Amino acid sequence: xxxxxxQRFVRATRATPRAINRQIALNLVREHQPISRADLARRxxxxxxxxxALVDELLREGSVYEGAVVDAPRGRRPKMxxxxxxxxxxxxxxxxxxxxxxxxxxFDGAPIAxxxxxxxxxxxxxxxxxxxxxxRLLATHGGAxxxxxxxxxxxxxxxMVDHRTGxxxxxxxxxxRDVELRxxxxxxxxxxxxxxxxxxxCALAQMWLGQRHDAGDFAYMxxxxxxxxxxxxxxxxxxxxxxxxxxxxxxxxxAVSGPRCLCGATGCLEAYTSNLATVSRYLGQELAPAHTRQxxxxxxxxxxxxxxxxxxxxARARAALDETARWLGIGLAVVINTVNPARIVVGxxxxxxxxxxxPIIRAAIAARxxxxxxxxxxxxxxxxxxxxxxxxxxxxxxxxxxxxxxxA
Amino acid sequence: xxxxxxQRFVRATRATPRAINRQIALNLVREHQPISRADLARRxxxxxxxxxALVDELLREGSVYEGAVVDAPRGRRPKMxxxxxxxxxxxxxxxxxxxxxxxxxxFDGAPIAxxxxxxxxxxxxxxxxxxxxxxRLLATHGGAxxxxxxxxxxxxxxxMVDHRTGxxxxxxxxxxRDVELRxxxxxxxxxxxxxxxxxxxCALAQMWLGQRHDAGDFAYMxxxxxxxxxxxxxxxxxxxxxxxxxxxxxxxxxAVSGPRCLCGATGCLEAYTSNLATVSRYLGQELAPAHTRQxxxxxxxxxxxxxxxxxxxxARARAALDETARWLGIGLAVVINTVNPARIVVGxxxxxxxxxxxPIIRAAIAARxxxxxxxxxxxxxxxxxxxxxxxxxxxxxxxxxxxxxxxA
DNA sequence: CCCAATTTGTTCGTTGGACTAACAAACTCC
DNA sequence: GGAGTTTGTTAGTCCAACGAACAAATTGGG
Numbered sequence: 001x002x003x004x005x006x007q008r009f010v011r012a013t014r015a016t017p018r019a020i021n022r023q024i025a026l027n028l029v030r031e032h033q034p035i036s037r038a039d040l041a042r043r044x045x046x047x048x049x050x051x052x053a054l055v056d057e058l059l060r061e062g063s064v065y066e067g068a069v070v071d072a073p074r075g076r077r078p079k080m081x082x083x084x085x086x087x088x089x090x091x092x093x094x095x096x097x098x099x100x101x102x103x104x105x106x107f108d109g110a111p112i113a114x115x116x117x118x119x120x121x122x123x124x125x126x127x128x129x130x131x132x133x134x135x136r137l138l139a140t141h142g143g144a145x146x147x148x149x150x151x152x153x154x155x156x157x158x159x160m161v162d163h164r165t166g167x168x169x170x171x172x173x174x175x176x177r178d179v180e181l182r183x184x185x186x187x188x189x190x191x192x193x194x195x196x197x198x199x200x201x202c203a204l205a206q207m208w209l210g211q212r213h214d215a216g217d218f219a220y221m222x223x224x225x226x227x228x229x230x231x232x233x234x235x236x237x238x239x240x241x242x243x244x245x246x247x248x249x250x251x252x253x254x255a256v257s258g259p260r261c262l263c264g265a266t267g268c269l270e271a272y273t274s275n276l277a278t279v280s281r282y283l284g285q286e287l288a289p290a291h292t293r294q295x296x297x298x299x300x301x302x303x304x305x306x307x308x309x310x311x312x313x314x315a316r317a318r319a320a321l322d323e324t325a326r327w328l329g330i331g332l333a334v335v336i337n338t339v340n341p342a343r344i345v346v347g348x349x350x351x352x353x354x355x356x357x358x359p360i361i362r363a364a365i366a367a368r369x370x371x372x373x374x375x376x377x378x379x380x381x382x383x384x385x386x387x388x389x390x391x392x393x394x395x396x397x398x399x400x401x402x403x404x405x406x407x408a
Numbered sequence: 409x410x411x412x413x414x415q416r417f418v419r420a421t422r423a424t425p426r427a428i429n430r431q432i433a434l435n436l437v438r439e440h441q442p443i444s445r446a447d448l449a450r451r452x453x454x455x456x457x458x459x460x461a462l463v464d465e466l467l468r469e470g471s472v473y474e475g476a477v478v479d480a481p482r483g484r485r486p487k488m489x490x491x492x493x494x495x496x497x498x499x500x501x502x503x504x505x506x507x508x509x510x511x512x513x514x515f516d517g518a519p520i521a522x523x524x525x526x527x528x529x530x531x532x533x534x535x536x537x538x539x540x541x542x543x544r545l546l547a548t549h550g551g552a553x554x555x556x557x558x559x560x561x562x563x564x565x566x567x568m569v570d571h572r573t574g575x576x577x578x579x580x581x582x583x584x585r586d587v588e589l590r591x592x593x594x595x596x597x598x599x600x601x602x603x604x605x606x607x608x609x610c611a612l613a614q615m616w617l618g619q620r621h622d623a624g625d626f627a628y629m630x631x632x633x634x635x636x637x638x639x640x641x642x643x644x645x646x647x648x649x650x651x652x653x654x655x656x657x658x659x660x661x662x663a664v665s666g667p668r669c670l671c672g673a674t675g676c677l678e679a680y681t682s683n684l685a686t687v688s689r690y691l692g693q694e695l696a697p698a699h700t701r702q703x704x705x706x707x708x709x710x711x712x713x714x715x716x717x718x719x720x721x722x723a724r725a726r727a728a729l730d731e732t733a734r735w736l737g738i739g740l741a742v743v744i745n746t747v748n749p750a751r752i753v754v755g756x757x758x759x760x761x762x763x764x765x766x767p768i769i770r771a772a773i774a775a776r777x778x779x780x781x782x783x784x785x786x787x788x789x790x791x792x793x794x795x796x797x798x799x800x801x802x803x804x805x806x807x808x809x810x811x812x813x814x815x816a
Numbered sequence: 817c818c819c820a821a822t823t824t825g826t827t828c829g830t831t832g833g834a835c836t837a838a839c840a841a842a843c844t845c846c
Numbered sequence: 847g848g849a850g851t852t853t854g855t856t857a858g859t860c861c862a863a864c865g866a867a868c869a870a871a872t873t874g875g876g
Contacts, residue, residue: 001644001645001807001808001811001814002642002643002644002811002812002814003615003616003623003624003643003644003807003810003811003812004431004432004435004643004810004811004812005624005643006435006436006439007621009432009435011428011429011432011452011453011454012424012425012426012428012429012834013425013834013835014425014833014834014835014860014861014862015834015861015862016420016424016425016428016834017420017421017422017424017425017862017863018420018861018862018863020419020420020424020815020816021419021420021862021863023412023816024412024417024419024816027412027414027417028414031414036824036825037824037825038823038824038825041824041825044419045419046419046863046864047863047864047865047866048824048825048826049825049826049827049828049863049864049865049866050862050863050864051825052825052826052827053862053863072822072823072824072872072873073822073823073873074821074822074823074872074873074874075821075822075823075824075871075872075873076822076823076824076825076870076871076872077823077824077871077872078823078824078825079824079825160779169779170779207411208411213415215411216411216413217648217649229746231747233641233642233644233646234410234641234642234644234646235410235411235412235413236409236410236411236641236642237409238641238642238747239748240625240747240748240749241625241748241749241750241785242748242779242781242782243748244744244745244748244778244779244781244782245746245747245748246746247745247746247748247778248745248746250745250776250778251659251742251745251746252661252662252738252742252776253660253661253662253663254660254661254662254663254664254675255661255662255738256662256664256665256666257664257665258664263778264775265775265776267662330660330663334659334660336652337652337655337656337658337659338637338653338654338655338656338659338746338747339639339646339648339653339747340647340648340649340650340651340652340653340655341648341649342649367672367673368658368660368673370652370655370658370671371568371577371578371650371652373650373652374650374652377649399409399411400409402411402412403409403410403411403412404410404411404412404816405816406410407428407815407816408428408431408432408812408813408815420863421863421864422831422832422833422862422863422864423832423833423863424863425833425834426832426833426834429833429834444853444854445853445854446852446853446854449853454834454835455834455835455836455837456853456854456855457834457835457836457837457854457855457856457857458833458834458835459854460854460855460856461833461834480843480844480851480852480853481844481851481852482843482844482845482850482851482852483842483843483844483850483851483852483853484841484842484843484851484852484853484854485842485843485852485853486852486853486854487853487854
């Protein structure tokens with residue numbers, strides 16, 4: 001029941017059915033590989049003749065390859081189909097406040113090489129450094145493989161990004177405003193470049209590289225320096241009219257007497273549950289942006305330390321985490337009541353203490369969710385070891401290849 | 409960039425391009441009527457030959473008719489096309505706490521007849537009463553017109569609705585749980601019936617019957633007994649995994665010391681800005697569900713009275729409205745920060761005092777929005793006289809006729 | 817060992833509809 | 847009244863879905 005936009009519709013041409021069916025076939029191969037042509041025909045409910053034509057096209061363009069002929073109980077033995085991933089390289093870049101990560105992976109997200117360096121905040125210098133590292137990585141790892149080719153570069157940035165143009169509109173952490181990151185990197189590397197902000201990229205990674213079920217309707221909440229959410233509704237990511245959707249971190253949970261937030265308002269979810277907030281609570285201080293940053297810098301204390309001390313039995317650390325968990329639960333209840341996703345994935349350092357915080361989170365959700373079904377919304381942690389942001393960067397490159405053609 | 413759902417995709421057939429282009433043509437006629445075939449061809453960027461074929465099909469099925477031949481500066485004079493609306497009837501039903509409205513309208517939302525009666529809360533009795541009234545309306549107004557035919561019935565209900573099955577999952581106001589409303593009405597009337605909850609229906613009305621621009625990305629906030637939001641993202645309405653999306657009324661704005669809400673939690677947006685909350689604030693009482701309902705019943709005071717007294721200069725009434733406006737602004741800022749819509753339409757009795765409350769709302773939004781663009785999100789009032797919920801009921805019937813075909 | 821049965825994958829003819837170009841219709845202007 | 851212009855139709859071409867027949871490759875039974 002989508003409305004047709006009469007300003008920028010896409011008319012169907014003679015080639016449209018082929019484009020759609022080709023893409024469906026590709027997705028089915030991806031999900032059920034290895035799969036035979038005959039099985040594909042059954043799943044698509046079409047004749048085997050058409051599958052031959054569709055697969056021929058996929059073979060020609062190299063999205064798919066023919067694997068082994070396998071045994072069958074009776075009849076002619078089928079030649080299995082696979083999506084080509086191993087010799088298609090993707091460069092993933094994760095720019096963070098302190099460190100920047102560069103990863104080389106295959107098309108399905110399997111890592112090949114990973115390196116990191118201190119983030120350079122000057123855009124031009126950062127682009128130069130990245131270009132050099134990417135070229136070196138591709139030369140050493142790409143050159144060795146016979147036909148390996150780089151399909152593109154995905155960049156994840158903290159802050160607001162106009163995905164269409166690849167411009168970083170505003171990033172407080174990097175001190176950027178209107179930086180044409182895609183144009184600069186694409187020019188330096190002569191490769192397709194995609195730029196996206198962190199929570200949306202993490203959601204895209206779940207959607208395109210995660211479990212294959214139920215990926216059309218969920219939320220991804222990142223809890224680290226900030227708190228953001230990537231929303232996926234009706235199989236599509238929500239970017240918002242001005243690329244600022246998903247800022248659940250600045251929902252006021254206590255607009256009257258809450259702590260001051262970096263955004264200038266009071267009582268934001270982020271002011272209760274960011275790593276900064278948790279650590280400063282442990283130190284017995286209310287969050288006060290400038291003062292707290294200084295304090296943390298002086299003590300050198302991180303969220304990982306607080307979690308470690310809590311599991312060692314430090315009562316004050318436990319109390320600080322409990323309080324964070326309680327507010328996090330309230331924040332998750334807000335997501336549940338407003339967009340009602342099939343599930344919510346939570347990423348960030350707090351997942352290291354998941355067993356400890358999850359009962360508190362669930363209790364807070366139960367107290368606020370409007371129906372029993374909503375209260376039972378699965379909340380799934382994703383550990384930081386999975387490199388969710390780098391996987392998101394890979395998804396930026398992979399998604400356009402598997403996405404449904406835009407039509408009507 | 410939509411992901412293809414490998415469980416329930418829709419394969420493209422030989423007839424798919426025709427279905428898509430036919431629908432695009434229909435939408436263009438609807439938006440630019442009266443329009444000639446040649447103009448349609450230019451707008452769709454296809455040959456006039458194809459337009460002839462497409463329009464022939466639309467004419468045959470009766471979605472479109474040929475109107476007058478109009479003058480042109482030179483060349484052959486074009487025969488104009490219009491969408492057929494006048495002899496296609498729609499029944500719209502709005503079930504509210506105290507009154508139920510039944511309206512007969514044409515396909516474009518122009519009212520033909522409107523009546524109302526005291527709501528019957530027993531489902532079977534309500535269905536019987538509705539069926540009788542609808543039959544009578546169609547007999548008197550439909551019979552007179554030669555070929556007038558009823559295209560369907562739209563029903564708007566306060567509470568959660570499973571739109572797919574037409575079941576009312578839960579409605580606190582009516583005291584319903586799992587009522588098969590669509591099945592019952594469709595059986596009694598032998599007409600297609602669509603059921604939806606109020607905020608989503610209001611959003612659908614904006615989308616399909618409102619201004620034709622920018623209808624693919626906005627929010628509709630209803631402020632009356634409850635506070636709910638209908639979200640439209642990427643041209644599609646957001647229903648949520650369990651049909652509970654859009655419940656922004658229960659976002660906690662003050663989880664620590666806020667007023668008690670009907671939902672059981674404290675400090676919900678609804679507890680600050682519902683009509684009940686505003687009136688009880690005027691009476692100098694904090695909201696306390698059971699007690700307040702009784703109080704309002706005893707005094708007989710309504711939100712309309714408070715607004716009237718405020719415009720007469722009653723300082724206490726003004727203060728009560730100001731406070732509601734302030735919290736409403738914070739609530740709108742939550743919508744802006746989380747889904748970042750192109751604009752937000754506000755419906756409800758409060759729109760009668762719009763000139764008074766809008767500066768306060770805008771100030772609250774400005775204080776909380778994260779970017780200047782987001783702070784400038786247009787907030788548009790829709791007066792209750794427009795019957796937004798009945799228009800929503802009409803949209804339920806009209807939408808499937810104009811929607812893009814589901815493909816891929 | 818050969819033939820029936822079974823399953824996979826290809827080929828070929830039909831058909832619907834997008835696309836193109838020519839043509840008929842209807843009008844204005846000179 | 848003919849040239850020019852614009853609208854709408856028609857006839858022919860071609861791409862791809864569709865269906866059916868066929869070739870390929872295997873198992874099992876007589």
